[in-house]
Each structure stands twice: as C-alpha cells, then as structure tokens.
Amino acid sequence: MSTVILLTLTGLGLAALYFLVASGLSLVFGLADVLNFAHGLFLGVGAYATWWAAGNLPGAGADGLGFVVAVVFGVLAGSAVAVLVELVLIRPLYSRTIEQVLVTVGLSLAGVALLQATWGADARPFPRPGWTRDVTSVLGAQVPNAGLLLIVAAAVVLGALLAFLRFTRYGLIIRAGVENREMVTALGIDVRKAFTLVFAIGGAAAALAGALGSVYFGTVSPGQGGSLLIFAFIVVVIGGMGSVVGSAYAAVAVGLLQQFVNYYGTSGLGDLCVVGLLAVVLLLRPQGLAGKVAHA
Amino acid sequence: MTEPVLSVENLSVRIAGLHILQGVSFEVAPTGVTVLLGRNGVGKTTTLRAIVGLTPRNGEVRGTVRMGAQSLLARPTHRLVRDGLGYVPEDRCVFAALTVTENLRLAERRGTTPAYDKVYALFPELDRRGRQRAGSLSGGQQQMLAIGRVLLNDNRLLLVDEPTKGLAPKVVTEVAEVLERVAESVPVLLVEQNLAVVRRLAKDAVVLSAGRVAWTGDAQDLLLETALTKSLLGVGSEVPVSARSEPGLRAPQSRTKGGSA
Numbered sequence: 001m002s003t004v005i006l007l008t009l010t011g012l013g014l015a016a017l018y019f020l021v022a023s024g025l026s027l028v029f030g031l032a033d034v035l036n037f038a039h040g041l042f043l044g045v046g047a048y049a050t051w052w053a054a055g056n057l058p059g060a061g062a063d064g065l066g067f068v069v070a071v072v073f074g075v076l077a078g079s080a081v082a083v084l085v086e087l088v089l090i091r092p093l094y095s096r097t098i099e100q101v102l103v104t105v106g107l108s109l110a111g112v113a114l115l116q117a118t119w120g121a122d123a124r125p126f127p128r129p130g131w132t133r134d135v136t137s138v139l140g141a142q143v144p145n146a147g148l149l150l151i152v153a154a155a156v157v158l159g160a161l162l163a164f165l166r167f168t169r170y171g172l173i174i175r176a177g178v179e180n181r182e183m184v185t186a187l188g189i190d191v192r193k194a195f196t197l198v199f200a201i202g203g204a205a206a207a208l209a210g211a212l213g214s215v216y217f218g219t220v221s222p223g224q225g226g227s228l229l230i231f232a233f234i235v236v237v238i239g240g241m242g243s244v245v246g247s248a249y250a251a252v253a254v255g256l257l258q259q260f261v262n263y264y265g266t267s268g269l270g271d272l273c274v275v276g277l278l279a280v281v282l283l284l285r286p287q288g289l290a291g292k293v294a295h296a
Numbered sequence: 297m298t299e300p301v302l303s304v305e306n307l308s309v310r311i312a313g314l315h316i317l318q319g320v321s322f323e324v325a326p327t328g329v330t331v332l333l334g335r336n337g338v339g340k341t342t343t344l345r346a347i348v349g350l351t352p353r354n355g356e357v358r359g360t361v362r363m364g365a366q367s368l369l370a371r372p373t374h375r376l377v378r379d380g381l382g383y384v385p386e387d388r389c390v391f392a393a394l395t396v397t398e399n400l401r402l403a404e405r406r407g408t409t410p411a412y413d414k415v416y417a418l419f420p421e422l423d424r425r426g427r428q429r430a431g432s433l434s435g436g437q438q439q440m441l442a443i444g445r446v447l448l449n450d451n452r453l454l455l456v457d458e459p460t461k462g463l464a465p466k467v468v469t470e471v472a473e474v475l476e477r478v479a480e481s482v483p484v485l486l487v488e489q490n491l492a493v494v495r496r497l498a499k500d501a502v503v504l505s506a507g508r509v510a511w512t513g514d515a516q517d518l519l520l521e522t523a524l525t526k527s528l529l530g531v532g533s534e535v536p537v538s539a540r541s542e543p544g545l546r547a548p549q550s551r552t553k554g555g556s557a
Contacts, residue, residue, distance in 0.1 A: 188377035
C-alpha cells in the first residue's frame with residue numbers, strides 16, 4: 001500500500017513539473033499559435049538564475065527566506081527572457097509558422113550552448129533548503145519533501161492561473177483570443193499585449209519549474225529544459241491547446257502513468273506508454289481532453 | 297452633397313493569387329443604411345474585411361479608404377475600431393465558451409461608459425441570459441449578441457455583414473427592426489442577401505459584380521427595376537411593397553454553397 005502511495009505522490013510531483021512547463025506552452029500556442037521550442041530555455045534560465053542568486057545575490061541564499069528570494073529572482077529572470085524573446089524574435093514572425101519553428105529551435109540550441117559555455121556542461125549541485133532533502137511520512141510512505149513542494153507549487157500556480165483567467169480583463173481577453181483571435185482585435189483590443197503577457201506568464205511558470213525541479217533532482221544542468229520540454233509538449237497535446245485545466249489533467253495522467261509503469265514494468269517502458277497514450281488521444285480526440293472550442 | 301462618412305477609392309484585394317476586388321470605388325452616406333449587394337462570391341465580405349483591416353496576411357490590399365479625413369488601410373484593426381468603426385462579422389463570431397456578459401464585457405473600451413442600457417433595451421434577451429454560454433444561444437440570439445457588442449460603444453460607422461443569414465423569419469424581422477433603429481443614429485454599411493430586408497432598410501445601394509462596382513444609386517430605385525435586379529443580382533425583386541414590414545419574407549434566390557465571399 002505504501003508503495004502505491006509513494007508512487008502516486010512521486011508521480012504527482014512529476015506531473016507538477018510537467019504542468020508548470022506545459023501550462024505556459026499551452027497558453028502561448030492556444031492564443032498566439034506559436035509552437036515555442038525555446039520554452040525549455042526559460043526553464044534553464046530560471047534554474048540557473050536561482051542557482052546564481054543563491055550564491056551571489058545580496059539577501060538571497062540556500063535556506064529560508066533567502067531561498068525564496070533566490071527563486072523569485074529566477075522566476076523574474078525566466079519571465080524577462082520570455083518577454084524579450086516574444087518582443088524581439090516572435091513578434092515579427094506571427095503567422096509565419098515555419099520561421100517560428102526555426103527561430104525557436106535555434107534559440108533553444110543556442111541557449112543551452114550559452115549556459116554550457118558560461119557554467120560548463122556538467123551538472124552542478126543545486127543549493128536547496130535542508131528540509132527539502134528530508135522525507136515526510138504519508139500513510140506509511142516516505143515521500144520526498146521536494147516532490148511535495150512541487151505539488152503544492154503547481155496547485156498554487158493552477159489556482160492563480162484559473163483566477164487570473166476567470167476574474168481579470170486580460171484573462172478574459174486570453175480566453176477569447178484562444179477561441180477567435182481575429183474577433184478580439186475586431187472589438188478594439190490590441191491582442192499583441194496579451195501575447196506578451198502569456199509569454200511572461202509561461203516564462204515565469206517554466207522558470208519556477210526550473211528552480212523547483214532542480215531542488216527535486218538536487219542538480220542543475222544546461223540540458224534539463226530540453227528533456228522536460230518533450231513531455232511538456234505531450235501534455236499540451238493530450239490536454240488540448242490553450243487549456244490550462246486540460247494541461248493539469250494531462251500532466252497528472254502522464255506523470256502517474258510514467259511512474260507506475262516504470263516501477264511495475266521495465267524502466268523506460270513508462271515513457272513508451274506515454275507516447276502510446278498520446279497516440280490514442282490523437283486518434284480518438286484530436287483536439288485533446290479540453291481543446292479549443294473554436295478555431296480562429 | 298453632404299460629406300460621406302466613408303469613401304472607398306480604387307480598392308483592390310488580391311488573396312492567394314486571386315484578384316478578388318479590382319478597383320472598387322464607392323461612398324457611404326453619413327446617415328442611413330448603404331447596402332452592398334451582389335451575387336455570391338463577388339467580394340462583398342472581402343470589401344468589408346479590407347475596410348476594417350482583416351484581410352488575411354497572404355493578401356494584398358491597394359487603394360484608398362477614408363473615414364472622414366482619416367486614411368484607414370495602413371492602420372491596425374483595433375485602432376480603427378477604437379476610432380469608431382464597428383464591425384459585425386458574417387456568422388456572428390461570438391465567443392462560444394464565454395458567457396453573454398463576458399462577450400459584452402470584452403467590447404468595453406477604456407475611458408468610455410458602455411451603453412448597457414441601450415443594448416439591453418434593444419435586446420432584453422441578452423440581459424436575461426447574461427450567465428449563459430454564448431455557444432448555447434440560438435442563431436438569432438447570437439446575432440443579437442454580435443450586434444449588441446458593437447452598440448456598447450459610440451461608433452461613427454457600422455459595418456454589418458449578412459446579419460439575417462440563416463435566421464428564422466421572425467428573428468429576421470427583429471434584427472431588421474433593430475438595424476432600422478440603430479441606423480437612425482449611426483450610418484451603416486450593410487451586406488445583405490435578403491431583398492425584403494434591403495427594401496426595408498436601405499437608402500443607397502452599391503452592387504458588386506466580379507470584383508467591380510456594377511451599379512450605385514438609390515436602393516429603392518434598384519429594387520423597383522425587376523429586370524435590372526435580375527441581371528445584377530441574379531434574383532427577382534418581386535417582393536411586394538407590403539413586405540416592408542415583413543422582412544422575414546425572403547425573395548426567391550439561388551444561393552450557392554459557401555456563402556458570400
């Protein structure tokens with residue numbers, strides 16, 4: 001029983017990580033039709049900025065409030081880079097899908113190379129509060145606190161995103177824009193501001209995933225954004241483009257499936273099953289679990 | 297002659313290699329309804345979309361469009377709309393996943409007071425169904441919502457594309473009544489296929505044929521000329537004058553699959 005609980009909670013921890021990356025990716029694609037392969041870079045920037053801040057930024061550190069300051073710095077850095085990418089590289093290329101893919105793929109490769117050139121290719125130990133290395137007993141299962149931290153963070157981000165989408169004017173514009181972007185502009189709204197905003201939100205969520213994911217794994221490395229991005233894309237497709245709730249459901253399904261199959265089957269079989277799940281969803285429900293209501 | 301609210305000069309639109317509009321020129325009077333007529337596929341919707349800046353990115357637009365002294369073609373759509381160019385698209389384009397109230401809230405403009413009283417007075421149904429998702433409204437209710445959205449703000453000109461398309465006769469009458477009242481305070485450039493509605497609302501008419509202006513003048517004169525109407529629109533205008541109060545009566549016409557361009 002305790003094994004099932006442990007697998008469930010670690011699976012949910014993995015799901016939380018996927019959700020943090022996928023939610024922004026999904027909103028960006030749903031609203032702006034941009035397939036952003038550079039999204040993993042925001043994760044890397046968040047992780048490295050947090051790592052750097054913990055050791056160098058006044059007031060920041062590896063424990064207590066200092067760690068919170070370091071994570072906030074990492075999140076802001078990831079968000080700032082995302083805004084910069086949208087304004088400088090993506091904005092001139094809206095509606096030019098092939099160019100967008102080329103630019104974002106190139107940027108993700110260049111970003112990893114830049115991180116490697118600056119801090120080396122090897123994984124570095126990530127500064128993290130002592131309590132995140134401990135475990136908490138949940139119904140007899142010894143669950144890593146770092147995993148629980150990820151679950152709580154993802155739940156908070158999900159709640160905040162839903163409240164933002166539900167109760168703010170920009171949230172309303174984003175929901176409408178996911179459905180029919182052209183009609184939003186025909187109501188006198190400059191939808192480009194909403195594009196920048198979803199990049200900022202997506203960048204911040206990915207950067208948070210970078211920081212807390214590094215706490216979970218205990219290390220930070222230049223390539224970790226890219227490997228997580230593959231599963232985040234799968235989550236986005238299964239959940240439905242533009243749906244935050246769909247991303248949450250899909251992330252839970254993918255995280256649990258991976259964890260259980262890898263444990264009870266052969267290591268690596270879980271990843272294969274996730275791809276199988278993707279294929280089944282694409283065949284039976286191509287718009288995803290909660291895809292766009294209508295296309296623009 | 298009074299200054300037109302909109303003047304279109306030599307407007308040409310080419311999309312994906314197709315030369316859809318070929319030097320279209322006409323004016324919209326500062327009062328009443330000017331109707332844009334023509335057979336299916338002649339470029340009526342393309343004209344409205346070019347005016348409001350919604351030509352697809354692979355399209356090329358040339359010519360001059362002025363609203364008063366202001367040139368429109370180089371400006372982004374949201375700026376044109378904020379400057380008073382209201383647009384009600386073909387097929388309504390309400391946001392299906394949003395509620396009626398949320399659809400209306402989207403149309404609010406910063407720094408102005410939205411005219412909810414006016415909209416709810418014209419369409420009481422929208423007030424009653426505020427919390428209902430727009431996607432679950434009937435076609436007529438969706439059309440009311442689409443028109444209501446633009447009426448929340450003061451406009452200098454309304455572009456309305458086939459507002460009665462696919463609606464039940466009773467609803468067609470309601471929509472025509474509303475447009476008639478709206479046109480008392482703001483000029484309307486209307487694309488419409490229902491000749492009974494045209495007869496009831498239109499003061500001036502512009503007829504397009506194969507991407508060019510084939511006829512302009514008094515709409516009622518056009519409708520009185522059965523042979524002319526037949527040659528320009530491919531339909532007769534045998535709608536009795538008594539049908540002025542019953543725009544739900546649709547003149548016989550052949551509509552090809554795909555609707556107007």
